[in-house]
Amino acid sequence: MSLELSMHTRPQVPLEAELLGPDKTLGLDSKAVSGLQIQHGNEQVTVGDFFKVKGKGEGAIHLEGDLARVKLLGSGMTTGKLHIHGDVGEHLGVGMSGGEITVDGNAGDWVGPEMAGGRIVIKGNAKHLAGSAYRGSAAGMLGGEIFIHGHAKNEIGHGMRNGLIVIGGNAGDFTGVNMLAGTIVVLGEMGIRSGAGMKRGSIITMNPAEMLPTFSYDCIYHPVYLRLLFRALRTQGFNISDAKLTGKYQRWSGDSVELNKGEILVFTP
């Protein structure tokens, strides 16, 4: 049986629930989970102060209610499943290395910052800095997958070193800024200054994009690896047409202010 947490009291200030992960609650019964200490603003509270808890920790957690003010869910997660039936707050899955987090609604800033493995699926929109490095950190996302089916805001994949981020809708500005490696796919439109400062890695977009002057145009070609990638993304529920799967892409190399081994691929109908 999985753990089921239903929010009965909406927090007035952010609730820091980093202890709520399937691995950290493994083997705990509902009473033990209710008694876990979490931070509510500047005071310590228990999980039971905000959630009604049912079941036992056996590797899966279901959370219900308006969790837009609940931060740090699934922090450092290594295994199991965390399913959020609604919206969720900031810093979801920070530093996670395994398991899967699914959010049926929208997510706040900092989805999967510095995560190293596992998968985060956001069925709605996400705000800024998904898969990014914290300010001052050397690298952002180190591995794993972030699938955002809606839109995302600025600095997606800031400093990412590895892994895959897919945005089903539009992305804001500075997508892949300071990227070290990895792959970002934007199926909608992309804002300005994409790939600024990128060393390696790939940014793929389905719509015309404004290139920085430090990117150089290479060619139009058919990247075979996109066929493999897009077929995999279709299995994750992303709607990618055959035309895009088999189509031509402009290739731009950059950023020449850095290593210049990154690429931006732009679908060319």
Add this chain to the structure above:
Amino acid sequence: MKIKSTDIADTFAEAFKMWASRVVITAETRQWAMAAARSMTGFATSVIGCKCEAGIERELSADVTPDQRPGVSVLIFATDAEGLGKRLVERIGQCVMTCPTTACFNGLDAERTVMVGGQLRYFGDGYQNSKQIQHRRYWRIPVMDGEFIVDESFALQPAVGGGNILIIGRDLKTTLRAANASTKAMREIAGVILPFPDGVVRSGSKVGSKYKTLIASTNDAYCPTLRGIAPESNVVDGANCVLEIVIDGLDVDAVSRAMQAGLHAAIKPGIKQITAGNYGGNLGQFKIQLKDLLEEAA
């Protein structure tokens, strides 16, 4: 045992343990996939002289290949895993990467693997990069028509080489026709290849030679021109031509089924005898009895 007018010898094919890998080659068109496959399987008839044996297993339609392009499945065999790894790197590097529009994928699921794309990547001279998609790492190597995509590693599995039948016929035309029918039937079996030209070999060999430097020499017992002078001739009365079909497969069951299909297809008027090559059972790890194949079919 006689079926129609063809005698089936009471003997066995002696087959050997080998290592195999399956390589899936895709390309923009069937023509280019086949061109790469033909090139990769060229000069790969016998481990004796070619270090490996390889052949085209089957064509693949676009809906079953990893990148949804037309493809060809190639099986390659060698006597040891280390050697097979080297052959994969050589042949994929020289025959597949060089062919326009191709990509190259591992087609087996086995525990033992060898780095192929992980070695070929250095051809990219620092411009190569890799992508991990669904737990598989692919290398993207820049080439003059775009990129060559290749799996980082390919799986190797224990396999069986040297299954065979010998078709002994009245004359060349009759024996060729029977051999063609036999190879056609064998190609319907998954997991096998026929490494010789169009599946047929005329220069069957025996172990050793009067010349000390040679490890194999012509199988004089089956040469019609030597019937009168060879120490022992197996060319039956009324026969003037012998052709052999060699089968390598991913397991002994696949080899047996291919032999069975080929044996039955080769039974035609003018085919005097169908037999199999062996070394007295002293060398190979597998003995495939022809009578067992007939019994299974019955």
